[in-house]
Amino acid sequence: MEQVVIAGGGPVGLWLAAELRLYGIPVTVLESRTEPDPHSRALTLHPRTLELLACRGLVEPFLAEGLKIPSGHFAALPDRMDFTELDTPFPFTLALPQARTEALLAAHAEAVGVRLLRGHRVTGLAQDGDAVTVDVEGPQGERHLRAAYLVGCDGTRSTVRTAAGIDFPGTDATAWAWMADVVLDEPPHRRSVSNAQGAVMVWPLPGGVHRVVGNDAESVRTRPGTPTFEELRAKVRRIAGTDFGMRDPGWLSSFGNATRQAAQYRKGRVLLAGDAAHMHFPSGGPGLNVGLQDAANLGWKLAQTLSGTAPAGLLDSYHTERHPVGAELLRSTRAQTGLMTSYTPETLALRELIGELITTVGEFSTELANRVAGLAVAYPPAASAAAHPLTGTRAPDLALAGTGSLFGLLRPGRFVLLDLTGRLGGDLAPPAPLAALAHRTGPGLDVHSAPPVEGRAHWPGVSAALVRPDGHLAWLSRETDPQALLTAARHAVAATVVTPVAGAAAPVGVVAAEV
Structure with missing residues (x-):
């Protein structure tokens, strides 16, 4: 079977x-x-996706082939969110x-x-x-x-x-748009054009090709067939005033907003x-x-x-x-x-207002960018009044003494227990107590006992953290007493696993054992 x-x-x-x-x-x-x-x-590959690839040691081939765009858009607004300020090793979208x-x-x-x-x-x-x-x-x-x-x-x-x-x-779909992969002899300086005639977005792709996506006010509510190349050029000219020297179409398509x-x-x-x-x-x-x-x-x-x-x-x-x-x-x-x-005067005014907020209100732009980038996803912790506020959030790529960074530790796909005090590996002379925990987990457990090499916002006072294989935080502690911290860590890891049933196969590299 x-x-x-x-x-x-x-x-x-x-x-x-x-x-x-x-x-x-x-x-x-x-x-x-x-x-x-x-x-x-x-x-488009978003920053969080690139982080996941990095957590498995796979991101470099993607970075080598893709084009880094240090911004992102919301609703094709010409005013773009600045991704360079995001707390990630990959502060950009990757066009691939x-x-x-x-x-x-x-x-x-x-x-x-x-x-x-x-x-x-x-x-x-x-x-x-x-x-x-x-x-x-x-x-x-x-x-x-x-x-x-x-x-x-x-x-x-x-x-x-x-x-x-x-x-x-x-x-079902109530609005439609079109797209094409083409060569542009005169690509625009801004990636978006939006007005009462419609909207057009342009992305560069590897190999000198551009993706052109848009919809026009005349036909957005009428389901179109796939436009011909000449129809596409006419639509783009009507909106942007030029077709950007469009030629050599590779793929034409249309799509709707069924949700x-x-x-x-x-x-x-x-x-x-x-x-x-x-x-x-x-x-x-x-x-x-x-x-x-x-x-x-x-x-x-x-x-x-x-x-x-x-x-x-x-x-x-x-x-x-x-x-x-x-x-x-x-x-x-x-x-x-x-x-x-929608191209009513009211919607056009709303687009203008949101674009203004993106460019002038930093907190608004950053929050929106974190959501679009996938960095804001957090899973609610199990009901517990003692849960740390960061529980369930995605862990940043913490720089750690002696190992490089957290993402490097996550490459094998195991849980990672971070002892940020640097004391559990010395004062209590594991690995025996924590190594025993490692044998209990299905994916396995790696323990890293060393302080971080840099300060992090929202991390002051964190003495230990348990990171899931998908990079989200399962548990954090502010405990400072080494013995109490070890006990808390044992409980945190034990809550993620049960003892394997007789005859169950242990994953590669993991021996089923009792603590």
Whole structure:
């Protein structure tokens, strides 16, 4: 029997599969396409996504191929948010076509042993208390796979979601836009043009190509077909007064603002991630990014569940944590769509006002930028009056004595216990007590005992922190007494795991043991 079957070999499915392989979980990915899609709807990687790649030691190839843009937009406003002030090693958006993102993730997945079957389409499923039976149509005809879990990463028209009986409520499209990849002989100095005639945005892509996206006031409420190249040039000229020397079209397309979210991200042994879980207008290109972050949240939880070390409710916490993130994504894209697809005098005035706030009110711009960049996501801690205010937030890349930084410690995909006092490794002479904790966790545990080499806002007084494999903070303490701190750390780690049941396979590199 398969451990995990993933339907969909796009970026989200590939990233989830690679995350599971970190823990030795066998994974089969079923992709209906026989060849990778050469077209790229998504082309933006946000700072939080780059952080996740860095936490696995994979970001450099993406940085080498992409174009760094030190700003971001909200609702295609000409006044852009400054990303250079964000608290991240990657204070920019990275323009990289989805086809290249997928190719890099596919190479990584293959290197870690993911089994990718192209030309295999999921057609149905049935689940019971022990497994999921997956109906598959492939080059050799129909077959059936039994798996402990099935994850649908198969897009907005997800067969897995439909076959599992998961509702997908929302709204149909009421506004439409168009896009094209072209060569521009006279690219604009500003990336956005917006007026009563419509809006146009222009992004540079690697290879001298530009992505042109827009909508026009005349046809935004009428569902268009894919525009011809000459129609596209005429629309851009009507809005911007020029077509920027547009030539050599590579891809023309149109899209609408249908907005939906899965009612459940988990139903029994079936889970959803990425576009299978949320559908929206691509305002600012968040879809691929939120999908990869879904996979980062799910991977270690599913691995811990399969290893028999998951505490009660851990896999359910995937829905609990990520569904609100998806709901906020839909709220943001709906708000941006309203600003982008209405050309009344009132909406134009609102756009002008928000643009003015972005450029003149630093706190407003920074808050908006953190949300767009994915850095503001925080998961509510378990009910506890003693929880530190930072619990559930994403951990910054703390510079740490003797090791470089936190992101480097997260590369193996394990929990990281930070002893920022630097005393637990000396005064109490572990590793014995903390090493014993390491054997209890499904993903494993690394302990780093050394003070930080720089001060951090909101971190004064923090003596220890437990960082999850996805980079979010599970626990923090201000305790200063070494013995009390060790005891608190033991309780914090113990709360993340249970003793493996007899016969459960421990992940690679982890020995199941009692503390």
